[in-house]
Amino acid sequence: MKDFSINLDMVNRHYQEPNRNRYESKYFWEELYSLIAAAGFNGIQLPYEPIWQFGGRSGVPMNTYCLQTKYQSATKYKQFLRDAGIDQVSAIHFDANLFARNDQIGFLFGATGHFASQAVDLASELECPVLALSPSPYYGRLLHYYPDLEGRRSEFLEKTDEVILNLADQANIKGVTLALRAEYWGLYNPRTLASRVSSYNRSNIGLCLNTAHVHLAGESPNAYADANAKYIKHVELSDTQLASTQEFSKSANPAFPNTAATQVFRDVGTGQLNLKEIINNLAQKKYEGCFSLSNHQTRDHNRALLRSRRFVNQLRVQEK
């Protein structure tokens, strides 16, 4: 039986929409866990977002400070999840876009290393096996603050290596695996990232396959899995209707195409990707990790939750 979890990035924390204010209060999340369980899922993936610590928004359960403020400890939070029917935090995801906000490269990598290190510790405390890590902020966002980005590319890559290897050392002690996420919008494309991971030659540094991201970067998710099977440590099943991101992948906010407004990521099972084929392919490659269902940018997280259940039910019917 494959293990599916629900990625909490389905809740729109950052972009404007009516009723968004609810997402900053603890009560919202505490009911959501029970709804996830009611939809038949017992695992969650947690985005690690330091921003909720800065504005006193500790009701959003997405960093160490917030969990300690509201639950005293990660252990008590985990117990709360268990009581709500959530047995596992399957992965924590971290990205550094928050720290790409000025031209101070020391701040960017210093803050990234500091808060990603907190995320590793939290993963360990929650008995979560994987820290999925976006290897760079958005390319276009970096370019805004560092107009000479291409001239300084090697400097950025060296500093990225330094952060990743330091995290890997820490994660190794804590029993956590780093899964670098192949994305369409950063400094690395999926192939260069896989090459980088191979060069690290560390058993606890692998890849996170986000299916829509890899597709939107111009690669077949199946071919990518074939080529990099031994490195894939975590899978995020995401869907899309788009075929290409060439026109906007290097824009300041590539999740929102500046050429024409559109929803890049669709709810699982409502895009054009053959996710069932990808799942089966990974099973043949002996992938034994969790499949995190990622409904990033959904317009309705409750509907996305039920769409996720519909998707899994259809898989199970076909398996029979």
Added chain:
Amino acid sequence: MSNIRYAYMCHWKTVPYKTINNFREFYYEDKSNTAYYSDWDRLLRYQKALGFDGIELAPWDLADLLPLFGSAKNFKEFALDRGVEVVGMFHGAHACHDATKEDEVIAAGKEAVDIIVQLGGTQMNTCPTDNYYGIGPLSREEVQQCAKAIDQIGRYATDNGVKVGLHNEFFCGINRENHREFIDSTNPDFVHYCIDTAQISILGEDLLEFYDTYHSRISGFHLKDTADLAVDDSIRYSQDPEIRDDGHRWFWEPGEGVLDFEGLYRLLKKHNYQGWINLETDGSPDYLASMALSKYYIDSKLKPIYD
């Protein structure tokens, strides 16, 4: 010519698009209201249509807004094209009670002033230091240090055509017990006050008496209502009290709480207030509805008293 102009204190969260040109097509993708809240073009048009001719930005807007528009000046011009001017930006003078961080605090304040100038604004409504929880109670020396740091930021702001308006919140290190001591310790030539009508009422100030007393220093308002007056120390001093675990709202649209806005407007008339009043809708589930509801109240109840 009205004495009061109305602006909107920006609480729109990250807005991903400048303009959506394929509005109908985008709507049909999911047939939800997402298309209505995803570009600055429409959000500015909404507020202009409702009579809010200015916008006060917040520093947390900048990390996304500046890359989206390319520069502060570009945003200023984009907003002006839609009839909305940037009136200023909120600022948090974090750690200003701490003498060891004085240089850092002043540098951050000056940097914020510079951005406001680029945006074409004239207000920097400034929250003194951090939340009470973690730093309070402040010593007399720390209160004086807050005043000293803010004075220096205020002097720089004044030299650049910007007014620093102190903006106290009910959960700040500067709190009920030292609020007025702090104000009185700042230099009135350089440091003014922005009354957040709800925040100071929750703090424990009497809104009308406070305005009447400090009217000569008032540089602006954040207009919002509350149903919670003078809340207990145990709440104001607690960790992260602004967003309640159970969804309790501190802030409401004018007329939906208990504050005496008609009394306030009579005082505005008495003191011949001239300037911006910035509506603030934090805590609302629907900013557009709150904006419209508030404007109806302003037009029907307050403008007849003083316009």
